[in-house]
Amino acid sequence: MTTDTARTGGALTRLARFCYRRRRLVLLTWIIGVIAVALVGFGYAAAPDNDFAGGSSDSAKAQALIEKHFPERQGDTLTLAIKADKGIDDPAARRRIDKVIADLDASPITGPVTSPYQDSNLVTKDRRIARTTIPLTEKDAKKTEVKSLVDTVKQSSGDGVSLGLGGNQAEKAETPTQGPSDSVGVLAAAVILFIAFGSLVAMGLPIVTALMAILGGLALTKLSGYLVPAPDFTVVFAALIGLGVGIDYALFIVTRYKDNLENGDDPESATVNAITTAGHAVLFAGTTVVIAMLGLVAVGQRLMTGVAIGASATVLVTMIAAVTLLPAFLGFIGHRINSLRLPRRTSRRRASHGGPAPTRRAAAERWAGVVQRRPLVTAVLAGAALLVLAAPTLSMRLSLPDASVQPHDRSSYSSYTILSEGFGPGYGAPLIFATEAGPKDALGPVVEAVNATEGIAYVTPPQVSKDGQATTFTAFPKTGFQDEATADLVHKLRDDVLPKAPAGDKVYIGGPNAAAIDYSDQTGSRLPLMIAIVIVLSLVLLIALVRSVTIALQAAVMNLLSIGAAYGVLVAIVQWGWLGSVFGFATDMPVTTWVPLVMFPVLFGLSMDYEVFLISRVREEYERTGDTRTAVTHGLARTAKIITAAAAIMIAVFTTSLLGPDVSIKQVGLGMAVAVFIDATIVRMMLVPAVMELCGEANWWMPGRRAPKMTSGTPSRIEEEARV
Structure with missing residues (x-):
């Protein structure tokens, strides 16, 4: 049966039809626009700001005094740590030490270096360990120049002499770039899409759309630093979020487009219908993520504001691409959406109203039936599991990483161990x-x-x-x-x-050290305010869409439980060290201060996405049948496959951050992957249907309005506006 959405008018309908019919113009505009923005954004990017101090804290006041009255202390320094098994006065050891000090002193980016042989305060009493400070003459020394100093020190170690070069600039210089992790994420997403769609063409559309959007979005993220300073991890974080939501949003629209074609629509009507229905939900979902991200502004920390604005820019571009660029691509593809198919032994046609194949739907319906027959037991077990997983959150400690938590093959870690042994931790x-x-x-x-x-x-x-x-x-x-x-x-x-x-x-x-402590204390004190703001704004949006206060409150509580569980798993792995080495953490450490800050709004927004995709279907069925149990069963069956695929893509993208070198980005990726997995399994597949079964007709409560009951075959407004 073909819907009439394409003929109902509305802004999204007109936009979709324009992008389809003027697809060459739309595609050309996107290509030129992305190239132009990328050239400007990547060529003239704002410099990152990693100074988490500031404000009215004690450490900020101390720093202000030092900057004002001790200008000679400004500028970065490196610390050379020296350990000689036979003592630094051993002739062979001294020749090696003198040479490396001379090499460091001769560098064009260093100032005069004081030899530990000239100052006894730089040497331990047993003369086995020594240190010296290397001033950097350039305020923003190039990473490659500092890296050459690190390499010099590494190559000079040996024959009983251990050397390490520490300092903030040394840590940055020897930390590799994120490397191929993003590419691995794209490849993993492509495999999942190919399995879900069974077609290379259908697989490629979400990937290409997301990559074009992310390129433009990241360029805007780099430029946003001119408005609000942002730390250097902002771009990597925005890339993770943009890649995940960009592919997912395109996935929802392509799925609806394929359904419309199978229902008998021509390509133009199928495109317009897909954008008007799935595109509506995508805009809502993306807006929720952006609003949740902007909740970081409530923390009152300028760098977190920069992260919020930078990451939101990327999400906004992916939203726009989903409802403009993707319909243009669909105009070029037409009926060839299923080309280059995955060989299958049998082919099952989808049901007339879209959704998974009958056998898959039957399995999901059977699962829903199991949950609904024992809703209280299911809800208690699922809730208890989430609380157990969340328990470690109560012991969470926050700090910023230093040399002591870096991989043990780093020169900065060698410097830390030598200095700790000789001069104390x-x-x-x-x-x-x-x-x-x-x-x-x-x-x-x-x-x-x-x-x-x-x-x-x-x-x-x-x-x-x-x-x-x-x-x-x-x-x-x-x-x-x-x-x-x-x-x-x-x-x-x-x-x-x-x-x-x-x-x-x-x-x-x-x-x-004091600045990191102040930053952690400030974060802990303002985190509840940010959580409250994000929850309230998200609830208002969800109530407006699903027209139910009860469901909106259920969503908020369940999202908090799933995020709390993700925090708990993160604490167990990172802070307690459970399987930490398996996930690439060199040692147990406190959770990086800004990690829970950025995780909460993003995860709350993404959880609301899945809530929308599930509850929209449930609402459709309820308005059609007037029976909550049937609505939950059918709604779960018709969204299980797409939520699973979307979650799998998110998990694949987020876990690839574990391949990178940055311990903080690893924490973000791990925490968000765990949260998405929990949300798509325990929450959506168990807790939501169980709680809705327990609430019954109360699910649809709205002040001043009775819940509608409609007979089979009656069209619903939600079906026209927000069906996925």
Whole structure:
């Protein structure tokens, strides 16, 4: 039976018809537009900003004082760590050490390097371990130039002498690019689409559409940095999200197009119908993801705002491509959508109203029947499983990665281990105290109080700025950057030690370690606000689509459970170290501070996508039959295949991030893959049908309106507007 959607008018209908009939113009416009934006975006991209400090935190105030009164401390530095089995004074060891120091000193991007043989403070008492600082003369030294210094140090190790080059720039320089992981994700998605569609042509359309959209979207993401600064992981994160949703959105529309052709539509009507129905749901789903992403703005951190805007730009472009570029492609393909088919032993025609083949639908209906016969048991078991998985979330610790969590073949990790052995694990977590209060002699009681605090290894003498307006000193904790004890120490110093010392209330604690702690504390305090905003906005949108307060509330609770379960699995693997090495994590570590921040809005938006695709079908069936049980059974049967395929694509794309080198991106990909898997299985296939069965007619409650009951054969508005 052919629907009349193509003749009902409306903006989407007119847009779809225009793109189909003017397909050459639309395709040419897209090609020229993407090339132009890509040339500008990738050629003149805004520089990334990875400074997570800022605002009114103690560490930000300390950093501001240092930048204002200690300009000589500005600029990046590297740290050379040296370990000689026979001592650094062994003649063979000294020749090797002198040579590497000379090579580093001769580099055009380094300043004067002080040899540890000239300063006994740079050498341990047993003369086996030494260190020295290498200043970088260029503020933004090229990665290749710093990499050459790292290679020099690596190649100089040997014959009883171990060398490591540490520092932020060294870590960046030896961290490889994301590499082929995105390509692997595209290949995996192509295989899944080929299995789902059984046709190379149908498989290729979502891939090509998504790739063109992502190219333009990532270019806009790079340019958005001029409006709001964003960290360097924004582009990789946007690529993950864009690739996943871009392919999925095109998948939904191509599926509906194929159904329409099998129902007897000509290619133009099939295209218009697909865009008007599935395209409507795609726009809603994409808008939900964008609104959820923009919830990051509520966190009040400028870099998270940059991530939200940059990633949202990519999602917006994929949405636009799905309802403009894809119908143009469909105009070129026409009836050839099933060309180059996968050989099958039997061919089953789909049912007249679309959906999976009868045997597959029957299996899904049987599963729905099993759930509906024992809804309470199913709901309890599914809910308990999610709560068990979410339990580790209660022990989640947040921090930013440092050299100690990098792969063990990195020079920065070698530097960390050598310095920790010789100067203590807290050497890589210095606490920098800064104040404008009086000369350095006035800080004597403060220095003594800090030095006497349990957990402090040693304190350096105070130094006064050249203008005489500020004083600073450094304290080294006994524990490392990632240790919980270090964060507890910083809080103790701020809350107990400094307030009790004379003039201590005017002393601020800064440095990379304190900045990471402040950032984590700020994130933890503002995360509930972001969650509340995302939930409220998403609920409003879902109520507007499905016209049910009950279902919208169910969706919110279930989404929270699935995201909590994903957080729990992430904590167990990353922080507790369960199977961590299997997933490419060199050691157990706290969860990167910004990971749960960016995961929540994206996952909540994606979960709402699946909710829309399932509930829209259920709503259609309810309006047609007036029976909730039948509606849930048929709705689940007709969406099971497409939700499974969409989830499989998302999981494939997200898990490919584990192939990359960045430990934080690995965490994001792992967490989101787990969340999508849980959402598409436990939540959509078990919890949703069970809870809807328990709620019965209450599923359709809306204030001031009774739920409609319609007879078989009566067309529904949702069928015309949002059927997938």
